[in-house]
Amino acid sequence: xxxxxxxxxxxxxxxxxxxxxxxxxxxxxxxxxxxxxxxxxxxxxxxxxxxxxxxxxxxxxxxxxxxxxxxxxxxxxxxxxxxxxxxxxxxxxxxxxxxxxxxxxxxxxxxxxxxxxxxxxxxxxxxxxxxxxxxxxxxxxxxxxxxxxxxxxxxxxxxxxxxxxxxxxxxx
Amino acid sequence: xxxxxxxxxxxxxxxxxxxxxxxxxxxxxxxxxxxxxxxxxxxxxxxxxxxxxxxxxxxxxxxxxxxxxxxxxxxxxxxxxxxxxxxxxxxxxxxxxxxxxxxxxxxxxxxxxxxxxxxxxxxxxxxxxxxxxxxxxxxxxxxxxxxxxxxxxxxxxxxxxxxxxxxxxxxx
Numbered sequence: 001x002x003x004x005x006x007x008x009x010x011x012x013x014x015x016x017x018x019x020x021x022x023x024x025x026x027x028x029x030x031x032x033x034x035x036x037x038x039x040x041x042x043x044x045x046x047x048x049x050x051x052x053x054x055x056x057x058x059x060x061x062x063x064x065x066x067x068x069x070x071x072x073x074x075x076x077x078x079x080x081x082x083x084x085x086x087x088x089x090x091x092x093x094x095x096x097x098x099x100x101x102x103x104x105x106x107x108x109x110x111x112x113x114x115x116x117x118x119x120x121x122x123x124x125x126x127x128x129x130x131x132x133x134x135x136x137x138x139x140x141x142x143x144x145x146x147x148x149x150x151x152x153x154x155x156x157x158x159x160x161x162x163x164x165x166x167x168x169x170x171x172x
Numbered sequence: 173x174x175x176x177x178x179x180x181x182x183x184x185x186x187x188x189x190x191x192x193x194x195x196x197x198x199x200x201x202x203x204x205x206x207x208x209x210x211x212x213x214x215x216x217x218x219x220x221x222x223x224x225x226x227x228x229x230x231x232x233x234x235x236x237x238x239x240x241x242x243x244x245x246x247x248x249x250x251x252x253x254x255x256x257x258x259x260x261x262x263x264x265x266x267x268x269x270x271x272x273x274x275x276x277x278x279x280x281x282x283x284x285x286x287x288x289x290x291x292x293x294x295x296x297x298x299x300x301x302x303x304x305x306x307x308x309x310x311x312x313x314x315x316x317x318x319x320x321x322x323x324x325x326x327x328x329x330x331x332x333x334x335x336x337x338x339x340x341x342x343x344x
Binding site for chain 2: 035041045046052057059062068084088092094096099105126131136140141150153154156157159161162165168
């Protein structure tokens with residue numbers, strides 16, 4: 001269970017020490033800013049518009065109440081949020097009944113990118129969280145345009161073995 | 173909620189009428205056979221070995237008890253299972269707090285492939301399930317070697333916009 005993970009935890013990146021913890025309701029504005037701090041996300045509508053705040057707030061409440069989902073935040077030594085990711089545990093029949101750990105919405109604040117924060121977060125996912133959760137597979141999809149991210153995930157031991165298909169449901 | 177979907181439902185494929193319903197515990201052997209009826213899955217260890225039965229049985233029980241997950245089966249007019257897929261609903265912060273519908277482990281029995289069964293199942297996912305669940309995005313990953321499947325998903329309106337990365341957690 002995600003809520004049984006040993007959090008908060010402290011991780012050492014080149015850019016400094018970060019603390020990884022579950023997101024709280026008052027992280028909402030920082031999370032909205034972080035999600036918008038990325039051209040691909042912004043192009044999909046994540047622009048930290050105040051009008052969208054109720055949608056994000058509802059999503060964060062839903063996730064916090066869901067034992068199979070968690071939004072985590074990484075804070076720097078000043079307590080400012082520098083990274084986030086979402087984890088989802090998924091039971092499955094395939095691969096002999098294996099459970100999977102899905103990682104979504106990995107973001108590191110642009111001002112501190114290349115400081116190794118993304119690496120220590122993902123290493124924690126693969127080396128600590130996946131083992132503690134008993135999930136034999138960690139999976140994620142990355143936009144085909146994020147070529148830097150693809151090299152990053154491959155360095156961490158991920159294999160780009162699949163294509164990720166998305167279908168946008170038309171508005172009714 | 174997945175358990176609120178209007179199931180069973182009847183769908184018309186070129187190969188005949190199929191009934192889509194939630195998998196039951198006594199579908200286990202047929203599901204194991206179906207998962208192994210595919211060279212890529214078999215190479216990953218899904219070989220319907222009787223010794224693996226407890227692992228699959230536990231996974232099916234876990235999924236049945238989880239409101240965010242469902243294994244569905246499609247049966248033909250004789251009541252035989254000809255297809256399966258797993259659905260997972262995932263709340264999220266990205267895309268303005270959108271919920272997603274993840275599709276995993278889509279399989280159609282090899283003897284009836286090219287009969288349109290996969291199409292009617294996936295059309296039901298995109299046109300009925302996603303709407304009824306209020307999920308604005310349907311996503312799946314497909315092994316890079318399944319080139320026929322990629323054309324199939326693109327014909328259904330899916331876009332191969334992402335790469336799907338997998339990390340196999342080493343045995344402890």
